Amino acid sequence: MRVKxxxxxxxxxxxxxxxxGGAKLVGSEFMVESFQHFGYGDNPLPRYAVGAVEVVGGFLVLVPRARFWALVGVLAMLVVLQVDVARRTGFPLPPEVVAILPGAAAGMALMAVLGWLSRPTAQSP
Structure with missing residues (x-):
């Protein structure tokens, strides 16, 4: 059951x-506008960096030996992004940013659960 x-x-x-990640890399209108609301303006580099990490992490999640570390990397990047967005937009957060927080939190919670289930365990000698 656990494997399933x-x-x-x-x-x-x-x-x-x-x-x-693919939507960020191809420059979908929603993603471009989101990053503008996040305080990045018209600079595409943060969007490309986040998109690339998400796409690579998405593929690595399917590799059992890489799954845990892929999730650690993606979650770390998302936390850094959220802290930077809060720093750029100030408090209180704009409604455009608040609107995506429940979905982001749910996705991060699922990644944390999968990371816990996939964590490396010590091997017996």
Missing amino acids: VVWLLSVLIAVLLVGQ
């Missing part, structure tokens, strides 16, 4: 990460 849950979560998270 891990693979179901892995495929779900991979699809979400590759879809979101």
